[in-house]
Structure formats: structure tokens, C-alpha cells
Amino acid sequence: MALLLSIPGGIRTLDWILLLLLPAACLQAGNSAGSNRERPFGVNQPAQLSGVQGGSIEIPFSFYFPWELAKDPQMRILWKWKHFHGDFIYISSLGFIHEHFKDRLILNWTQPQTSGVLRILDLKEKDQTVYFCRVHLITRGGTESWQSIDGTNLTITHEETSTTIQSPSIVTSAVTTVGLEDTEGQRNPSLVNLGGTVGVVVGTAVLITPVCVLMVVLCWKQRPAD
Template identity: 80%
Template sequence: MALLVSLPGENQAMFWILFLLLPTLCLQAGNSAGSNRGNTFGVNQPARLSGVQGESIEIPFSFYFPWELAKDPQMRILWRWKHFHGELIYNSSSGFIHEHFKDRLILNWTQPQTSGVLRILDLKEQDQTVYFCRVHLKTKRKFMEIMQSIHGSNITVTHAVSTTMQSPSIITSAVTTAGLEDTEGQRNPSLVNIGATVGGVVATAVLITPVYVMLIFLWWKKRPAD
């Protein structure tokens, strides 16, 4: 109270005005904050995804809103690429698909679901860019509300790792060729051993045969005459 008395008249009046308006200002600020929380809407997508060239990739998305939907919400999911206002590549209501993605886009979503997945098949190097999901829906306010992901999903396409393997026929051919080259350069030890064995048997037979013939002849000569 002493502080009020010590202030000049104009300052006192200004202080009382601010003092009386303070509860009203605080109430308005609280209502504004609550209103912003209640009226939030948007589209969620992963910031970054990576896929392999020639394979498929899935971009999950979800959206949220505070409005009450119309009896027929007429929901539509659209997709853009490259930048926020980029070219349209997909429209769920008309079935439109960009020529570049012909037969390569599949949307896994059904009205009135608030989440889904866009699948890109047979990834190409040119598919490496940013993709934005856009949602259209009708509310009971009879307005067609539109919302879109701000940052989108940045897709990176990597090259497939090539695993080069020789077919069994090629490997067999290589082994056979190597075997032939080996026999040309030097004799195979197993073949040499077999040759030596056969040679020894033949030599032994040649030496023993005359002896047996001689013995048979002498026996026949000495046998008693009938």
C-alpha cells in the first residue's frame, strides 16, 4: 500500500489496470494453449529409410486430427516426391500412378484407418529422393481438410552385393582341366605305381613260364612206360 502511495498518479492508474486485467490475460493464455493442443494435426513418416536396388521398400505413415469426421469423410491418400510441392506420384481415390512407378506402387491402407504403408517395388537408382504423404478428409464442418508431412521420408537406394559363385559344371571342368595339365607335366604317382606293378607281374611270368615247361617235360620223360 505504501508503494502505491509513493507512485505518481498516472503510474498508480496503470498499475491498477494491469492488476485487474492480469487474471483475464492469464485465462486467455491458458485457453489459447489448450486450444492449440486440441487442434493439432499432421502426418508422421520416418525421416530416413534405406532399400536395396531391385528389392522393395515400405514407407509407413500415420496421421492425426482433432476434427469430427463427416458421415462420408471421403478420405484420400496422395504421395508426392522430390520436394514438398513436388510432382504427384499416387492418388488413392483415382488410382493414379506416376509413369515412372507404373506397376511398382502398392498402398496398404483402407478408409477410415489413420495409418498405412506405401510399398515401392523393384527399387531403381532414380527412386532415391524424398517422399511426402498428403491426406484429404471431410469433417462435420463440411470442410475438406488437407494435411501433409513437412519433411517427408528420405529414401536411400543401395546397390545389391554381388556374390559371384562358379557353377558346379564350371568347377568340374576346371578340376578336369587341371588334372589333364598335371598328367601332361608329370606322371600321376598312382598310375606309375600301377604300371610298375603290371610290369613286374609280366616280367615274372616271362621268367617262370620256361622253368615250368622244362619241369613238365622232364616229368613226362621219366614217367614209367605203360
């Protein structure tokens, strides 16, 4: 059981501690709520994208805001690269395209849409960097302009050379063919032996036949006359 100390006036020490901690707790809660509050305007982009050199890539984007637009909001989409304060590479209202991206940038977006896609064609190794979308428009209260804070980090990879691998059936067929060729080049030992035996028999018959004929003739001549 906890011991509670008392001080003059009937207020316990624990009560004093709670009273002292309450303002600090309220202040901390207020700061936490303020830090977690989402911004009322911003630009959404993917944090990471990867493309193959010589190919193309699409960077999707969307934006939001709380203001009421003017009758003619004159929306503009601008793109920067390398860092937050980098050079502009695209300005929709002027038709401006950075020299490095000449004939390689296409913006799929029309006013008053709040989303679109930036397409980069014929990717080059130097295209590997960070890209930031910036929005400019006119509201009933004035001109507003903002952009993505982190942007999209684009990585360029090299296309790997594909290697042709024969299917198992083709490989098996080739091996089988080679085996047949090797077999045809070598005679079966049993066939060789049989051929040798036949040759000896035929040769012996050729030699014996004249001798037999000669013996028959001699015997015929030596018979006594009747």
C-alpha cells in the same frame, strides 16, 4: 556475507533487481511452452529407408488429427516426391499413378484407417529421393488437408554379386587328392634302391649259372677212366 545496499523508501537494491527480472523470466517461460507444444495434427513417416535396385520397399505412414469427422469424410491419401511441393505420384481417390511408377505402386490402406503402407515395386535408381504422404478429409467444420514435413528419404543400393567360397572340408579334400597324385608320380627312394639291388642279384645269378655248369662238365670229362 553479501552486502545489501538500501535506497530511500526502505527497498533494497537486490529487491529492485528481482522485480525487474521477474517479468522477463515469465515472458521467456511462456515462449518456451509455446514452442514445445506439439501440433494437434500431422503425418508420421520413417525419416530414412534403404532398398535394393530391382527389389521392393514399403513406406509405412500414420496420421492424427483433433477434428470430428463428417458422416462421409471422403478420406484421401496422396503421395508426392522430390520435395515438399513436388509432383503427385499417387492419388487414392482418382487411382492416379505417376507415369514413372506405372504398375509399380501399391497403397495398402482403406478408409477410415489412420495408418497404412505405400509399396514401391521393381526399384529403379531414379527412385532415390524423398517421399511425402499427404492426407485430405472432410470434418464437421470443413475440409482439412496436411502432409508430412520432412518425408522419407529413400536410398537405392546395388545388389552385390555373391562369390562362391569352398568350404574348408572341400578345400582340404582337394589338397589331399593333389598330394596323393604327386606322391604316386614319385617313387619312394628306398623302394628304388631295393629294386636295384634285386636286379643286380638276379643278373649276377644268370651270369654265374652257365659258368658253373661249364666247369662241372669239364671236370667230369677230365676224370680218369676206371
